[in-house]
Amino acid sequence: MTGLQGWLDQPGVTIVLVGALVGVAASLLGAFLVLRRESMLSDAISHSVLIGIVLAYLLTGALDSPLHVVGAALAGLLTVWLTDVLVRSRRVKSDAAIGLVFPALFAVAVLLINVYARDVHLDTDAVLLGEIGFAWLDVVRVGPLEVARSLLTMLVITLVNLAFVVFLYKELKLATFDAMLATALGFRPGLVGYALLALVSVTAVGAFDAVGAILFVAFVIVPPTAAYLVTDRLWRMLVLGCLVAVGSSVGGYALALSFDVSIGGAMASTTGVFLLLALIVGKHGIVARALRRRTPGPPPSILRERETGGAP
Amino acid sequence: MELLALFSDFTVRTVAIGAALVGAVAGVLGSFALLRQQILLGDTLSHAALPGICLGFLIAGSRRLEPILAGALVSGALAALLVLLLTRTTRIKTDAALGVSLSLFFAFGTVLLTYLQRHAGAAQAGLDAFLFGQAAALVPRDLVVLAVVGGASLLVVVLGWKELKVTTFDADFARSLGRPVVLIEFVLTVLIALAVVIGLQLVGVILMVALVIAPAAAARQWARRLEGMVVLAAVFGAASGVVGALVSASYRGLSTGPVIVLVASAFVVVSLLLAPERGVAWQLMHALAQRRSLRAHRVLVDLYRLAQDHDDLDYASEQGMLDAYFGGPTGHVLRRLERRGLVSRAQHMPEEGTHWILTGDGRRQARELLTPFGERDAAVDGATP
Numbered sequence A: 001m002t003g004l005q006g007w008l009d010q011p012g013v014t015i016v017l018v019g020a021l022v023g024v025a026a027s028l029l030g031a032f033l034v035l036r037r038e039s040m041l042s043d044a045i046s047h048s049v050l051i052g053i054v055l056a057y058l059l060t061g062a063l064d065s066p067l068h069v070v071g072a073a074l075a076g077l078l079t080v081w082l083t084d085v086l087v088r089s090r091r092v093k094s095d096a097a098i099g100l101v102f103p104a105l106f107a108v109a110v111l112l113i114n115v116y117a118r119d120v121h122l123d124t125d126a127v128l129l130g131e132i133g134f135a136w137l138d139v140v141r142v143g144p145l146e147v148a149r150s151l152l153t154m155l156v157i158t159l160v161n162l163a164f165v166v167f168l169y170k171e172l173k174l175a176t177f178d179a180m181l182a183t184a185l186g187f188r189p190g191l192v193g194y195a196l197l198a199l200v201s202v203t204a205v206g207a208f209d210a211v212g213a214i215l216f217v218a219f220v221i222v223p224p225t226a227a228y229l230v231t232d233r234l235w236r237m238l239v240l241g242c243l244v245a246v247g248s249s250v251g252g253y254a255l256a257l258s259f260d261v262s263i264g265g266a267m268a269s270t271t272g273v274f275l276l277l278a279l280i281v282g283k284h285g286i287v288a289r290a291l292r293r294r295t296p297g298p299p300p301s302i303l304r305e306r307e308t309g310g311a312p
Numbered sequence B: 001m002e003l004l005a006l007f008s009d010f011t012v013r014t015v016a017i018g019a020a021l022v023g024a025v026a027g028v029l030g031s032f033a034l035l036r037q038q039i040l041l042g043d044t045l046s047h048a049a050l051p052g053i054c055l056g057f058l059i060a061g062s063r064r065l066e067p068i069l070a071g072a073l074v075s076g077a078l079a080a081l082l083v084l085l086l087t088r089t090t091r092i093k094t095d096a097a098l099g100v101s102l103s104l105f106f107a108f109g110t111v112l113l114t115y116l117q118r119h120a121g122a123a124q125a126g127l128d129a130f131l132f133g134q135a136a137a138l139v140p141r142d143l144v145v146l147a148v149v150g151g152a153s154l155l156v157v158v159l160g161w162k163e164l165k166v167t168t169f170d171a172d173f174a175r176s177l178g179r180p181v182v183l184i185e186f187v188l189t190v191l192i193a194l195a196v197v198i199g200l201q202l203v204g205v206i207l208m209v210a211l212v213i214a215p216a217a218a219a220r221q222w223a224r225r226l227e228g229m230v231v232l233a234a235v236f237g238a239a240s241g242v243v244g245a246l247v248s249a250s251y252r253g254l255s256t257g258p259v260i261v262l263v264a265s266a267f268v269v270v271s272l273l274l275a276p277e278r279g280v281a282w283q284l285m286h287a288l289a290q291r292r293s294l295r296a297h298r299v300l301v302d303l304y305r306l307a308q309d310h311d312d313l314d315y316a317s318e319q320g321m322l323d324a325y326f327g328g329p330t331g332h333v334l335r336r337l338e339r340r341g342l343v344s345r346a347q348h349m350p351e352e353g354t355h356w357i358l359t360g361d362g363r364r365q366a367r368e369l370l371t372p373f374g375e376r377d378a379a380v381d382g383a384t385p
Helices: A004-009 A011-034 A037-060 A065-086 A092-114 A124-129 A133-137 A149-167 A169-177 A179-186 A188-212 A215-230 A234-259 A261-279 A286-294 A302-308 B001-009 B010-035 B039-060 B065-089 B094-119 B141-159 B159-171 B169-176 B183-197 B209-221 B226-250 B254-275 B280-309 B320-324 B330-340 B360-373 B375-383
Strands: A137-142 A145-147 B345-347 B355-358
Touching: A004 A011, A004 A145, A004 A149, A011 A037, A011 A149, A011 A169, A011 A188, A011 A215, A011 A234, A011 A261, A037 A065, A037 A092, A037 A188, A037 A215, A037 B039, A037 B094, A065 A092, A065 B209, A092 B039, A092 B209, A092 B280, A124 A286, A124 A302, A124 B345, A133 A169, A133 B226, A133 B375, A137 A149, A137 B001, A145 A149, A145 B320, A149 A188, A169 A179, A179 A188, A188 A215, A215 B226, A234 A261, A234 B094, A261 A286, A261 B094, A286 B010, A286 B226, B001 B320, B010 B039, B010 B141, B010 B159, B010 B183, B010 B226, B039 B065, B039 B094, B039 B209, B065 B094, B065 B141, B065 B183, B141 B159, B141 B183, B159 B169, B159 B183, B209 B226, B209 B254, B280 B320, B280 B330, B280 B355, B280 B360, B320 B330, B320 B355, B330 B345, B355 B360
Parallel strands: none
Antiparallel strands: A137 A145, B345 B355
């Protein structure tokens, strides 16, 4: 036990672990967002969870109450719902609806911070950049161990997301690739979609402490997109996305140390390196495509295409 | 806080002029982005401006506006190119490509920002004001830069008006006319980038997309033609900019960007509710008026039918019978018809209650209402007089 504690006491270990957990939790959900063509909703949600966090803070006066998670999940769902309402009113298109809703909520949140919470840790820089560098300072006791609070939070969130994906794998897959069939079979694809977005909101709160609200988007979208270029199987896409996220956390931390820059920013930037790699070596990458063009092979099997379903 | 007194202050006047300029230009250019459904591209471009801002600062070594805007434009263009590259050469869809581009450029921007803050003294230069905008940082010579950039992009819109319009609404038609559609679409994308870039100092990279879209979305509710929409969007944008900048300048500690965005969002909400024809309130009123006139028509026809059934044009129908015939209270409908001279009261005996008779006008209108519903009513009616 003392060995483990000694290990956990090193700031670097905690920081990399928190980063990796943020990445894994985000890219597990991100894979489905990318396949459902709802990637930009994660951008909207990552901005507007801030209002949930700020309101929870103003209500409780604490920065880490469970109410945060509830507030953020509600704020995320509020964003999605408002966007839905605007689109269904047929007065604006869906892209404009997203662009109208989240900036307004985000603006209210920033102004509330400006007015009521100027002197607390909740400043606007932290919103964007996160403070993963200080993650190891705030510890809680779990049994015989002292663990960083954000590490514990992210561990719980990651496990919840993992359970969601594992236990609802069939439903998620069906709702993502063929929502009509899912409805016909008696599933509720809309409900699955809302659950997915609620979990994205909750994960955004956890990530908010670590890498900041906006860098979280990189972890949601980039690892699954990189994996999407490499494989045709959903489960491989999920696993690869997680590996990319962990790799980005380790690599990003190393880069941040050597250049003395924002750790969250470096981790998020590193996901781009993996995307570049996927573009070069992936079987759906740019190089593979150029090669395929030169040597036409046999047409792809319809069966395989359907099973992995590029486009639903 | 007196807005008028504020306005005489030199700094505040600079801010107000700058904000009006930025809002107007964003409104005009945003109209095209809105109609072409490129709002999320605008979002990507504004986040992607961050590394360009940092590089512009790094190269120029000062917080002068020109290199920073140039840097923002260049990195925005690179981000747009990345989106194009990913969607055209791989199977990545547009939404994911936009998200990838946005988050990677922004991530790299935060890396550069922290690097500059820790190594090049950018903390003193207030570079992070570009995240949420800072009205107070605007100096008069910035106004010249904004006016030149904004004026140039408006000039492009005016000169290329016909081409931009046809490409926005029907690119295929424009192609069939032999217009250089690829070039025009490129120009439109550059204009969106310019709209974003011009407001970075005032509104900040994170919320600038809202100032591009909100005035245009509000104007769209009121206008039926592109000409009107663009002008109205410019007015809404300028008003949002001025009000937002003045409010944020008069309360210490309020970031400018969020205030401007909230004012612009208020314009959208009001327009969605009140705009004629498209507004929610307008449509409710319209539905109410429709229902009322339908009720009046039904009562008129009921009276007419009762008269027909009794072979008596001046047949006086009793109010209670009309209620039963109509299936609900008709008193208020009849009083409104009376005011319009379509029915008149007839009192037989005090204890019998009000009776109603169609006037000549009322009979004519009832006949007109029935004409489209077949020959029978009109024919019978034609026989009676």
